[in-house]
Amino acid sequence: MHCLLWAALILAPISSAPSSTAGDPPTVRQRAEPDAAPEPTDSRAERWRLRRWEKSRHLRPDLLSGVERGFLWLEQTNFLEINYRGFYPRYSSLGPGAGSAPGVRYWKPDLRGSKLDFQSSAAISTRGYQEYDLQFGRIILTGPPPFLEPSGNVGISQYGDSAPGGERFFVYGDVTYRSLPQEDFYGIGPDSRETDRTDYKLRDSTLDLVAGVEFNRTFSAAVRVGLLDVNTSPGTDERFPATQEAFSEETAPGITRQGDYVRLNTAFFVDFRDRLRNPHRGGILSFSFSRYDERTGGALDFNRFAFDARHYQPLGSVQRVLALHFFTSVDDADRNASVPFYLQNTLGGSETLRGFRHFRFRDVNILYLSAEYRWEAAPALEFALFYDAGKVFSDRSEFDLTGLRKSWGFGVRLKTTRAVVLRLDAGWSEEGPRTYLSFGPSF
Amino acid sequence: MRLSPPVTVVMIALLLAGVPPLPAQRFLRDDPLWTDQDRLPTDLPHVRDLSAVVDFFQSTFVNRPEGEIAPAENVNTLGEVPDSSWFTNRIGRRSMTLDELARGPNQRTGPDASGPWTIVRAKSQGVSPGFTIQDARKDTYFIKFDPREYPQLATSTEVIATKFFYAFGYHVPENFLTLVRPQSLRIGDGAQITDALGKKRRMMAKDLDEILYKVARRPDGQIQAIASLALPGKPLGPFRYHGTRPDDANDIFPHENRRELRGLRVFAAWLNHDDARSINSLDVFLGEEGGAGHVLHHLIDFGSCLGSGSIKPQSRRAGYEYMLEWTPIIRAGSTMGVWDRAWRDIPYPDLPGVGRFEADFFQPREWKPEYPNPAFDRMRPNDAFWAARIVQRFTRPMIEAIVRTGQLSHPSSERYLVKTLLERQRKIVQYYLAQLNPLDQFHLDGSMLRFQNPGLEAGLADSASYEYQWFAFDNRSEVIRPVGSNASSLETTLPIPRSSEEWLMVEIRTRARLAAWAKPVQVFLRNRSGSKVVGIEREE
Numbered sequence: 001m002h003c004l005l006w007a008a009l010i011l012a013p014i015s016s017a018p019s020s021t022a023g024d025p026p027t028v029r030q031r032a033e034p035d036a037a038p039e040p041t042d043s044r045a046e047r048w049r050l051r052r053w054e055k056s057r058h059l060r061p062d063l064l065s066g067v068e069r070g071f072l073w074l075e076q077t078n079f080l081e082i083n084y085r086g087f088y089p090r091y092s093s094l095g096p097g098a099g100s101a102p103g104v105r106y107w108k109p110d111l112r113g114s115k116l117d118f119q120s121s122a123a124i125s126t127r128g129y130q131e132y133d134l135q136f137g138r139i140i141l142t143g144p145p146p147f148l149e150p151s152g153n154v155g156i157s158q159y160g161d162s163a164p165g166g167e168r169f170f171v172y173g174d175v176t177y178r179s180l181p182q183e184d185f186y187g188i189g190p191d192s193r194e195t196d197r198t199d200y201k202l203r204d205s206t207l208d209l210v211a212g213v214e215f216n217r218t219f220s221a222a223v224r225v226g227l228l229d230v231n232t233s234p235g236t237d238e239r240f241p242a243t244q245e246a247f248s249e250e251t252a253p254g255i256t257r258q259g260d261y262v263r264l265n266t267a268f269f270v271d272f273r274d275r276l277r278n279p280h281r282g283g284i285l286s287f288s289f290s291r292y293d294e295r296t297g298g299a300l301d302f303n304r305f306a307f308d309a310r311h312y313q314p315l316g317s318v319q320r321v322l323a324l325h326f327f328t329s330v331d332d333a334d335r336n337a338s339v340p341f342y343l344q345n346t347l348g349g350s351e352t353l354r355g356f357r358h359f360r361f362r363d364v365n366i367l368y369l370s371a372e373y374r375w376e377a378a379p380a381l382e383f384a385l386f387y388d389a390g391k392v393f394s395d396r397s398e399f400d401l402t403g404l405r406k407s408w409g410f411g412v413r414l415k416t417t418r419a420v421v422l423r424l425d426a427g428w429s430e431e432g433p434r435t436y437l438s439f440g441p442s443f
Numbered sequence: 444m445r446l447s448p449p450v451t452v453v454m455i456a457l458l459l460a461g462v463p464p465l466p467a468q469r470f471l472r473d474d475p476l477w478t479d480q481d482r483l484p485t486d487l488p489h490v491r492d493l494s495a496v497v498d499f500f501q502s503t504f505v506n507r508p509e510g511e512i513a514p515a516e517n518v519n520t521l522g523e524v525p526d527s528s529w530f531t532n533r534i535g536r537r538s539m540t541l542d543e544l545a546r547g548p549n550q551r552t553g554p555d556a557s558g559p560w561t562i563v564r565a566k567s568q569g570v571s572p573g574f575t576i577q578d579a580r581k582d583t584y585f586i587k588f589d590p591r592e593y594p595q596l597a598t599s600t601e602v603i604a605t606k607f608f609y610a611f612g613y614h615v616p617e618n619f620l621t622l623v624r625p626q627s628l629r630i631g632d633g634a635q636i637t638d639a640l641g642k643k644r645r646m647m648a649k650d651l652d653e654i655l656y657k658v659a660r661r662p663d664g665q666i667q668a669i670a671s672l673a674l675p676g677k678p679l680g681p682f683r684y685h686g687t688r689p690d691d692a693n694d695i696f697p698h699e700n701r702r703e704l705r706g707l708r709v710f711a712a713w714l715n716h717d718d719a720r721s722i723n724s725l726d727v728f729l730g731e732e733g734g735a736g737h738v739l740h741h742l743i744d745f746g747s748c749l750g751s752g753s754i755k756p757q758s759r760r761a762g763y764e765y766m767l768e769w770t771p772i773i774r775a776g777s778t779m780g781v782w783d784r785a786w787r788d789i790p791y792p793d794l795p796g797v798g799r800f801e802a803d804f805f806q807p808r809e810w811k812p813e814y815p816n817p818a819f820d821r822m823r824p825n826d827a828f829w830a831a832r833i834v835q836r837f838t839r840p841m842i843e844a845i846v847r848t849g850q851l852s853h854p855s856s857e858r859y860l861v862k863t864l865l866e867r868q869r870k871i872v873q874y875y876l877a878q879l880n881p882l883d884q885f886h887l888d889g890s891m892l893r894f895q896n897p898g899l900e901a902g903l904a905d906s907a908s909y910e911y912q913w914f915a916f917d918n919r920s921e922v923i924r925p926v927g928s929n930a931s932s933l934e935t936t937l938p939i940p941r942s943s944e945e946w947l948m949v950e951i952r953t954r955a956r957l958a959a960w961a962k963p964v965q966v967f968l969r970n971r972s973g974s975k976v977v978g979i980e981r982e983e
Binding site for chain 1: 779
C-alpha cells in the first residue's frame, strides 16, 4: 500500500499537485515547490524539502477567527481611549439608583481647525432618568472635565492631558437638562429615620459659562457661572410616598416653590497626586465658594463654603496605600432665607458612608472623614478596607467629632494604570449592610 | 534502535503522508546542515495583522506547554541553527569586527538630510507617536521620537538593541539614529494622519505641531529620532510564536520548537526585551509583483529594551513578573499587601537616557517577558546553551562599540550600560553553562579531537579533567561498541583511536566542581572520506 502511494506521489506531475484545499482563495495557491518529484533520500536538506512539498499540498489561508478580528478592530480603533470623535454609544451614570444608562455622545474637537470643541450627549436610564447636555468652546483635549457638580458638591477637577503648545486653560458654554424621577429624601438633619424614606422627581436645567486655568501641574482654578432652574414634583417610585406628601416647606425648604437661580461656583485646586485617577501618593486640596441667588425673591439665597482634602500615603510600598479623605461644607443662608433641600449636601451612598443608602442624611452643614487601606494584589486588582464617619448638622457650633455616623467595609477595584474602572464596595452600618457597584474611585 | 527526535519527526510525518519509511540512519550525507533552504518560491501568503489582546490570552492560557517538552526541531546534528529565513549565523559562528557590530544591519547611511523630508502619513496617538517620511532619495523611513521628559531613552535604546539582535543573527530593520530639524519637515500632498479613533484624515500643520510638542528636543532645537528604513518586500503581518503559517509551505517547524525563538528568551533577558511578542515581529514577502517569492521573518521595535519602556522608563515589573501571574496576586491579595514584590524596591541610578536597567537583582532563569511566550516557555537547557554561547562571544570592546552607537550624551550613562550588560552577560553565561556539560567547538586536528570548555572561560571552575570513552558507532542501527577503554585527560585534546570503523563516537564527562558537567557529551565523527565532526549530543 505504501509503495502504491509513494509511486503515486512520485508520478504525480508537480504542476498539477493540488496547491490548496478546495475553495481557498487563489491568493494562497502554492506554486509547486520542488523542481523535480521528491524521491527517497539520505539528504537532510531533501527531507526538509519533502516536508515543504507535502505542506504545499494542504495550504489554507492564515485567517483570523471572528473573535480575533473583533479584538483587532477594537485595538486599531483605540477603543479604550476616551477621546473618540464623532457619534458613538456611551454608557453613563446618571446618579445613584438610576440604573443602567445607555446613551450616545458626539465629540468634535478642533472645529474646522480652530481651537474650539463641541460635545453633546444624551442618556436615558432603565429607571427613566434622563440627561442631555451640550458644551461648546475650548473644552480641553480629553473632553469636558467633571467640575463643580450641579448639586453644589465640590467636584474634583480631573484635568486630562494639557493641550499642546502649553495651553492650559479652558472656557466653554454648558447647557444641561436632567430629569431624575426617583430621588430619595429622608428628611433633614442627623436624626432622620430610615423608615421616613420618600422620593421626589428632580428636573433641573443649567445654562453656564465654565472657565478654568491650570497654572501648573499643581495649581489650578475654575469658575462656573450661569443659570440654574430646578423643578421638583412627586417621585415615580411607588414603593415610597412622595416627598411632597410627607414633608412641608418647614421640614423641606423649597418643596413648594420652584427654584430659579443665578449660580456662581469658584474653586481652587492644589493637586499633588502622582496619578490623577489612580493615585498612590500625594494628595489634593480644593477650596470652593458658591453663591446661589434666586432670580425672583430671595427666600432660597445662600452661600456655600467647602473644603476637600485627600491624601494618599504609600506604606513602604505603592502596593499598600493609606488613603484619607476629609470633606466639609458649610452653607450660609441669607437672612430670612433657607437652603433648599434639593441643593443640600448629603451623606450616604457609594462615595460617603457606604453602609448607608444614598442621600441618607442631608443638612446645610456636613463633615465627613474616610480612611481606606488599599492594597494591590496586582496593578489591575485592588482590595480595600474602609472606615467612613460623618455627620450632617444645622448649627455650626456642632462642628466637632461627636455624633458621627459610621460605616465600615471591604472593597474590590479593577483598574488600569491610569484609572479605577470598576469598584465594588460592601459597607456595614447600624442600618445594615449595603453593596455598591460603581465606576471610578471612591476618592 | 534509538532515533534522534528530528529524525523521528520526519519519519512520522512521512508515514502519515503515506510515504514509505526511508532507510533509518542517524546521520545523513549532508549533515551537519548549515543552511535550511526555506526560501523556496511560493505565492503571496495572506496578509493579516494580529490582535495583541488575543495573543496575550492565547499565550497566557492556551499555548502553555504541557507534559514533556520536545527538543527543538530546526537544529542541525551539531545542535546549531542553520541559516534560514528566520536566522543567519553571525557572531555565533564567525568573528565580527567592531565596525561590523557598530554598523549592524545598516547598508545605508540613514535618511538623506540634504533635502526636505516629506511626511507621507502619521499617527497622533499610540505608544510612540511618529510619522513616515520620504527623504530626498525617495527612501521611506518610519520616524519615532523620545518622549519629552526622557531624551534619548527610547531612540538610543532602539539603536543599541537593533545592533545586538542583528549580531545574534536575527533579521532586523535598518535603524538609524538621526537628528530632525523641524523646519526640514514638509507635509506631503495627501499625507494622512490616523487619529485617536483610528480614523484617517488629511494631516495639517497643527498635527505636526502636536506631535513635535510631545517629543524631546535638544538645546539647539533639533530632535533626536530613530529612522527605521521600511523593510523591502510586502508586509504580511507579525508571526506567531506558536504553530506555523498555514499558507506558507516553507514554514514547517512549529515556531515554539524553533531553537532561535526559544533561545531568544536568553537574548531578550540579557537586553531586557520584555516586549518580545508577536506584535513586535514582521513577516515580509520578497518576490516579484504577482510572482513567486518567499517569506522573511523579522524582529522589529526594540523601544522596550534595556531601561526603556518606549514612552517612559521600563516599568519596575518589566522582566520580573508577567502582566498576569497568579502566585504573586494570591500572595499579595491574601496577605493584605504585607507580602510585597521584591522588584518594587530595586534601586536604579538616575542617569539620563538609561531608564530602569540593572544587573544586581537580575536572575537569568527568573527573567520574564510581558506575558508568557510559547517559544520561551519551551526553552530547554540545550536551547539556552546555544543562546548563552552566543552571548558569551561578546567581548567588552564589542559591547562598548555597540553601546556607543546609541550616542548617549552623558558618558556616565554609556559606562553604566556597558557595566550592566557585562554583569548580566556574566550571570547568563554562568547560569546556563552550569546546567549541562558545556564542552564545545569540537574539531579534528590530525589524529586529535580538540574542543573547548567555555565553562572555564566563564569562570565557573578553575580546572577540569575529562573522562572519555571511544565507541564504534553503527549509523543505521545506532548500536555502539567500545573501542579501547575509559581514559582521562587534563587537556582539551583527545587522541582519536586508530580504527577502520566508518563512524566513531566519543562520550566525554567533565570532572569539576559542578555536578552537571558530569553529564555526557557525545561527539560523532565520520571517520572516512574526509573525517569530520558530524554530531554532538549533549545530555540535559
